[in-house]
Amino acid sequence: MKISIIIPAYNEEKRIGKTLEEYCKFFYSLKKQKTLDFEILIVINNTKDKTEDVVKKYSKKYKEIRYLNFKQGGKGFAIIEGFKDALKRDNDLIGFVDADMSTSPKSYYDLIKNIGNYDGTIASRGLTDSVVKTSLKRKINNKGFNFLVRSILFLPYKDTQCGAKIFRRNSIKSVLNELGITQWAFDIDLLYRLRKKGFKIKEIPTVWDDKCGSSVSMLKTPIQMFFGVIRLRIINSPFKRFIMLYDKIPESMKIHHNLID
Numbered sequence: 001m002k003i004s005i006i007i008p009a010y011n012e013e014k015r016i017g018k019t020l021e022e023y024c025k026f027f028y029s030l031k032k033q034k035t036l037d038f039e040i041l042i043v044i045n046n047t048k049d050k051t052e053d054v055v056k057k058y059s060k061k062y063k064e065i066r067y068l069n070f071k072q073g074g075k076g077f078a079i080i081e082g083f084k085d086a087l088k089r090d091n092d093l094i095g096f097v098d099a100d101m102s103t104s105p106k107s108y109y110d111l112i113k114n115i116g117n118y119d120g121t122i123a124s125r126g127l128t129d130s131v132v133k134t135s136l137k138r139k140i141n142n143k144g145f146n147f148l149v150r151s152i153l154f155l156p157y158k159d160t161q162c163g164a165k166i167f168r169r170n171s172i173k174s175v176l177n178e179l180g181i182t183q184w185a186f187d188i189d190l191l192y193r194l195r196k197k198g199f200k201i202k203e204i205p206t207v208w209d210d211k212c213g214s215s216v217s218m219l220k221t222p223i224q225m226f227f228g229v230i231r232l233r234i235i236n237s238p239f240k241r242f243i244m245l246y247d248k249i250p251e252s253m254k255i256h257h258n259l260i261d
Contacts, residue, residue, distance in 0.1 A: 002037035003112060003166070004089070006082035006096040008075050009042050013049040015211070016042070019101040020058040020065060026105035028064070036112065039091070041066045042099075043082045046073025076186035080179055083172050095166030100211040103164040107207045111166045119199035120167035122191070123206035126158030134210035153192055157203055160188050164206065171199045 005023065009016055020040065027038040042055050044067060052069055059065040068081060079096050086094045093112065097103055103123055111121040125132045126146060132139070142161065149160055165187070175193040179186075194201060 001092045002039070002090060003093040003095060004082075004086035004091040005038060005040045005108070006079055006086065006094070007040065007042045007099050008078035008082070008096065009044045009047065009051050009055070009099045010073060010075075010078075011047050011049045011051060012099040013047075013051045013054050015100050016051055017054050017058065019099055020055070020062070022101060023097075023105045023108075024058070024062040024064060026109070028062070030109070031064075039064050039066055039086075039089070041068070041082050041086060043067070043078040043085075044069040045078040046071060076180070076189070079186060080176070083176055087169070087173060087176070092169055093166050094169060094172050096163070097165075098163035102208050102211050103162070103206065104209075108164055108166075110206070111164065111204055114202065114204050115166065115168075116202075117200075118202040119171040120165065120194065120201040121204050122157065122159075122166075122201060123162045123164035123208070124157065124159040124203035125162050125206060125208050127203060127205040129205035131207045132210075133208065138210060149188055153188065155188070155191060155195065157191065157201070159203065160191055162206065162208060163187075165190075167194070167199075167201075171197075174199070 007016075007019065020042075023040060027036065030036045031038060042065065044051050044055065052067070055065070055067045059067060066085075068085060070078070070081065082096065083094060093115070095111065097108055107123065111123060115121045124130060125142065142159070145161065146159060149155055171194055174197055175190065178193050180189055191201060
């Protein structure tokens with residue numbers, strides 16, 4: 001069995017090196033034992049720092065590292081491009097994880113070990129057995145947003161936003177062309193479409209350690225996520241024609257466009 005681990009990277013020059021070192025060491029030991037083969041695919045997107053230089057350095061050290069570099073940005077865009085590239089090779093599992101190593105390699109491997117007959121596994125900070133190290137403010141934000149998602153989209157998951165997920169190849173291939181490029185609502189879009197097609201996704205308890213140095217805005221991001229969820233709900237309703245009309249409006253005339261996408 002082989003997995004492609006996609007890591008979206010935006011201005012991660014200070015953190016990506018340690019993440020690549022730890023993940024490569026951990027999964028290379030599994031490869032040597034013939035337990036699991038792997039590749040790590042870094043998708044650099046719209047970066048303004050030396051992320052690419054750091055990734056190049058580690059790609060010379062570990063042949064399992066591949067990377068793409070795009071001028072366009074956004075988590076959704078990066079992961080979709082990663083999916084497309086990973087599907088070109090014989091990867092049985094395709095997943096993604098945040099560049100900051102809030103999810104350790106060991107915790108990520110737990111998703112693989114527990115996939116069983118499921119079509120995917122997602123790390124969940126909302127389960128009783130999970131160990132979460134973060135601020136009270138972020139915990140409240142996560143719980144509030146999850147309540148919103150469950151209320152509007154009727155998704156059963158206790159945590160849709162934890163940045164560690166794994167799926168079987170056929171499930172990703174099935175929904176790839178339907179995914180929209182929504183930066184912070186991407187995970188929800190993906191899970192929503194997989195569930196609509198009958199794929200079974202399992203939540204796994206995780207150990208999650210909030211890392212400093214994130215470029216995510218705690219003020220702007222929740223607003224972006226809120227509008228992303230609303231947009232997804234409307235697209236999958238009889239009112240989707242209004243979104244189509246909105247999309248045809250010239251960019252200069254759109255109000256709060258940056259908050260929606």
